[in-house]
Amino acid sequence: MNAVSLAVNGIDYGGWLDTSISAGIERQCRDFTVGITWKWPGADVPRRVTQGDKCQVRIGQDLVLTGYVFATPIRYDDASISLAIGGRSMTADVVDCAADNRPSQWRNTSILNIVKALAAPYGIAVIGEADAGLSLADHMVDPGETAFESIDRLLRMSRLLSTDDAYGRLVIAEPGSAGRASDRLELGYNILGGEAPLDFSDVFSEYVCKGQRSGTDSDFGPAASEVEARVTDDRVARRRTLVLNESGQMTTDIATKRVSWERENRISKALETRYEVQGWRQANGDLWRHNQIVRVVDPLIGFDRDMLISEIEYGLSEERGTITSMTVAPPEGFMPDPPEPERRAKKAKGKKGDAFEYLLPPNWEK
Structure with a gap:
């Protein structure tokens, strides 16, 4: 039920003694390492797996990763041999490789379609679990940035998240879209x-977002070149101001939502x-x-x-x-x-339960 198997080129490998498989909602590619150690002379060296081989990792019957082998470290001494295999999700290519699209600019195009275009050169499918249908006036690839850096800049401005799934697809996600755990x-x-x-060292009392957008015949001057939004957080007692300088086609509405998201995200990270x-x-x-x-x-x-x-x-x-x-x-x-x-209401004196009600809603229900 919990045996870890690694399938490479149609062959399943098992019996791993050391395993690490990790994933995250703010990570674009999950990764794995599996290893085994045996004493001399021991069994024959297993059939070699080659870097770049496509692979799948399962826990029991549950698929948890589809990707590629990146590393095959081996270590030995006079007593034993240790062999390991490490790899990452297919979406690793979006993280590592350049955004080299032609054309490299989109106008009045939905976020989902821009992300699909950035991922397409590397054969990565994109799934939208969150509402990514919002159209942007303009998005341009910055010279030298990776595909993920361009996607992240696009999604961050729109307050969306991206991750990967067990099939190696890029997922535009929303918090909690994987459901509720049955255990506490x-x-x-x-x-x-x-x-x-x-650690609250990255929490501030005021968040400022500054940016600009291309002017038009009806929208020009400071209204286009000096877009700004501010939001305060009275949960921080002394003045601490953070200024976010954003690239891309900024509007006042996007800037306002950006600083509101930043305020709550930093409390959450703390x-x-x-x-x-x-x-x-x-x-x-x-x-x-x-x-x-x-x-x-x-x-x-x-x-x-x-x-x-x-x-x-x-x-x-x-x-x-x-x-x-x-x-x-x-x-x-x-x-x-x-x-x-x-x-949010202040926590009542003497009340038992959550110690952070003064910072966050006491009961968040999906």
């Missing part, structure tokens, strides 16, 4: 360990917490998945709320067995249109 993460029940830096649980599956047999909503009950850190699994890693070692490591964060910071902080 609960201290004293299934949490083996947790780590929360609770509350990111990493948890470990035993095993890779929940009680109902489903794998833990990134982009799922999970209830976190952790009175030691102060959580009793729904969180988003933003990153996940399936690990296997001889010392610890199967371990799932996951990073969770409040989903509000990933939403295209986060709720306004002024609508």
Whole structure:
């Protein structure tokens, strides 16, 4: 049920003693490493896998990655041989390789179609789980940028997320689109360990977005060349101002939504917490998945709320067995249109439960 298999060129390889498979909602390509060690003289060296081979990784019957082999490290000494295979999702080519489209500019084209055009030269299919039908007046590839850097610039301005799926496709996603986890993460029940830096050094009291757009006969001068939006956050007691200089065709509406998203995203990142649980599956047999909503009950850190699994890693070692490591964060910071902080009530004195109600809605329901 939990055996990891690697299929390369129609041949399945198993029996791995060390495994790491990781994915994340803000990562464009998941990756894997599998390894095995045996003593001399041991078994024959397994049939060699070649860098660039297309592969699939499964946990039991569940497909978790479709991509390519990138590395085949080998190490040996007078007592043993260690062989490993590492690879990444097909979308790695979008991350690594240049945006070399001709033409390299789009006008009045939907976000989804621009992303498809940027991914097409590398044979990557694009799936839209979020509303990416909004048309942009203009998007141009910057010289030297990768396909992903151009996609990221496009999506960031539109407050959308992109990741990959088990089939190696690029997915324009929305928070929680993978559904809700059936199990809770609960201290004293299934949490083996947790780590929360609770670092608010990247949180500010005021966010400013500045940009410009091409002028027209009816839209010119400062209205086009000096686009600006500001939003404050009274949850930060002293003045701390961050200015975002954005490229692309900026409008006041886009700039306003951009700073609102930035404000909530930074609070969410400040509350990111990493948890470990035993095993890779929940009680109902489903794998833990990134982009799922999970209830976190952790009175030691102060959580009793729904969180988003933003990153996940399936690990296997001889010392610890199967371990799932996951990073969770409040989903509000990933939403295209986060709720306004002024609508949130202050936490009542003496009230038990979540320690961060003054920062975020106490119950976020998908």
